[in-house]
Amino acid sequence: MSARGRTRSAGRFLFGGSARSFASLSVVLLAVLAIVPAKDHFREWLRYQNQYQSLIRNRSDGVSLARRFQGGVQQIWLPDLGVVDRCATCHVALKETSLAGIGTEPFLPHSPIPHSLTEFGCVMCHRGQGAATTVSEAHGATPSWEQPILPARYVESSCGQCHERPLTGTPQLNAGRGMLARYGCVRCHKVTSPEGRAMTATDVPPPLVHIAEKTTRDWIFAWIKNPQAYAATATMPNFQLSDEDARDISAFLIGQSTPYPAEANRKTPPVPSQDDAAAVQQGASVYGESFCASCHAMQNAAGMMVGGDIGPELTGVGSKAKPEWLAEWLNDPKVYDPDTAMPHYRFETKDIGLIMGFLESRTESDSLSNVHLDPATPAQIAHGKSLVNERGCAACHTFNGVAHPDNFAPELTAVGSLHLAKIVFAPGMPHTLPDYISAKIRKPRSFGNALKMPQFTFSDSQVDALVTALLAQTSRAKTLPAALRIPAAPPSTYRPAGRAGALMNDLRCFSCHTIDARGGDMAPDLTWEGSSVQRSWLVNFLKRPNTLRPALIRRMPKFNFTDEEASVLADYIMTAYQTPEFDRDQIDASKFSAADAANGKDLYYGKYACESCHILDPNKDKGYIGPTLTQAGLRLNAAWIFHWLKNAQALRPGTLELNWNMNDDDARAITAFLMQQKAASKEGASR
């Protein structure tokens, strides 16, 4: 029989009559109907739920776990946040803390966080496709859903969508945001917070309008070729310039440089001979006594970097700075750089010479060894200028004849929600947003040699921090309900006025101290300093700052004030920086009795063990976290001590002193005891 004949006979067998047709169709229908429940039975999430049930079945707390278990698709729907999450369909044990360390994913409980899972959902923090019910769609990227699960190391970025103010628990996010400002990222890239405030840079790149006064063309050439070769801690990135481009930019920089303004107060001491080892040694002493190391780092003989990072590293400064410029700078830095963070020390000419001699002796020869530049031609200078324009140098530095470029680089306000379809990935890299941002930061030129973004020198954890900060810049952040948003404190516009204000500006007090929410965090907050200290002590301290905190290596420098200057500053601080919370004269220390003080001494050494952190009796006490109290009675105001003991955190939020919540009697007694402490001041304590 032919094939056609066989088909025909089979057809006759199945549909040979109405009864046969009916029976056959019923079988087909039954099979079709069975597909749905069968498909349902083999669902991925159902398999996980069955696994979970067998996991908990034999546990001693299995009954209660089973009672809390709900089968079927579990969904969190939060219309306000635009969240539809079905993650809990497989992650069934998110709230079962007893399974910590016992189960494996997807049966692990969520680690403790300050938010309710049901109020925030999952994708707010972890990204991924919340509505999906298969692992690959929920976790991975699909053509219709670009957002895969966020790798755990960047999860702090999600906090940053609402939390503009730094959170103690998100160090990586805070570090990344700090870096965006510190490394000048926001000078080229605009980054705006959800409430519309543009992030501002905190670095102070020097102006280059008088650069020829400061350094040589050879040094500029070596520096722009590789800043880190001159100073390992340099924040300027490497622009990977060719020798020709570096030659032409250095030619332009020298060419555009103008001399100092004629009215500048020039006071150049004789340049000491560098062979004079004794003078260099003396200069090193003055450098140390002036606490230059509070802001500037320098590599010591052992190769260790010692010092702060507010100012530039000075390890090889002798190869960079001309002696005459250094003298001018030490005399008054504002003449060269009106925005510098460096205070105007009132150095004597002799000391300027000594520090200059010391700094000029600190040379490094490696970066300059192979630089041989011929005199610049006008064509080179012109090419250098066009390069400066092209590379966006003026986004950070000021030049003569080059305008500051606006929006030089792409805005990064919503970079955390960048569509993958808009990204040109480098060959061979994973197609995810965090990988893209990370690769951009690590090696910008891997995306093409013509790109302008320079090469930074960041560690792995620094790159992670930056990526975290950038991923926080989502478009979702803008659409979130305003009630969820924790805005950053608005930038303080506080400026002290009058003669004292001018002095404080001259001394750059705000580089280290905070007053009224403005300023640096290296030194104590002075907002209520006028309520805290006694005027006579303050005048003395300003003239001869001695060390209050023995364990600190960053210290207040001696500015060499005149009597009049110290008095003007002290008057202003005593008047303007008083807290409205209490009257500084409300406690009369002379009314304390000897019994009060004796009681205070017992409390000081007994109940409150203050000697753990403070030195009051240098022969006996050893603690050195808090300031020394040997002279507390000369330094501090009685009402301040009293309120400080009751709640120091209210007076200076974030201070290391606890909120003791002390009762009035104890606080009074300890105040009486401390006001007795009037040890004679030791000359030269600051050394």
Added chain:
Amino acid sequence: MRRAFMALALLAAVGCRKVPSSAPAASAFGVAIVGVSGEKQAAGAGGSVDQPIVAQVNDAQGAGVPGALVEFHGAGGVRFDPPSGLTGSDGQLSATVRLGGAPGRYSLVATTRDKAGKPLVVTFPEIALDYQQTLGRELNEKYCSRCHNSESSAEKVSNHDNLSVPPHAFSDGATLNQIDSANLLAIISHGGAALGKSPEMPPYSPTLSASDVDALAAYIRAIADPPYRPQGVFYANP
């Protein structure tokens, strides 16, 4: 917790077989492998630990063997850079480590083989912190470590040796694991004196909120060495 360890170790063993053999061929063999540095570090989940892990292959005299092949393994998504390599002139190989995304304890393994092909193993326990533990670590850095950490540096001088009763290091599990959670929270909140201990431990409530104190306790438990095992929870069967 021990079961989690075993599970991780099992996964590590499974993981070993999957590693592609792109490693260079060993030119020398040792008789032992030891951990030099990098163990017992804590980092945020998925983050890199601060210091690289360093393994050293030794000969019978205990001297480093250059040119021995060392492979690093870790379960739960741990990444090593490099994942394997030959030991240097000092017999050591170091790798930077990125921990897996789940918080908890990780047991990283460095393996080499002796001449007979028998695997030699050294483990590096590391800790991935969750949000609460990270918060605890940050609070510890600000408030506690000045006294509880005896390591002193010029930037951060330790006050540990200035106290009459030396404070316990937070990783001192042998001591701190004995203190139950209620007491641990109470000591942090109310100070040593309130619990009949040294008044040199001050009361951190109300300076720190209750959730901050919880976070500190969670951090102390997370980095305890030996590991902390909560009391009173027994399971018949996992």
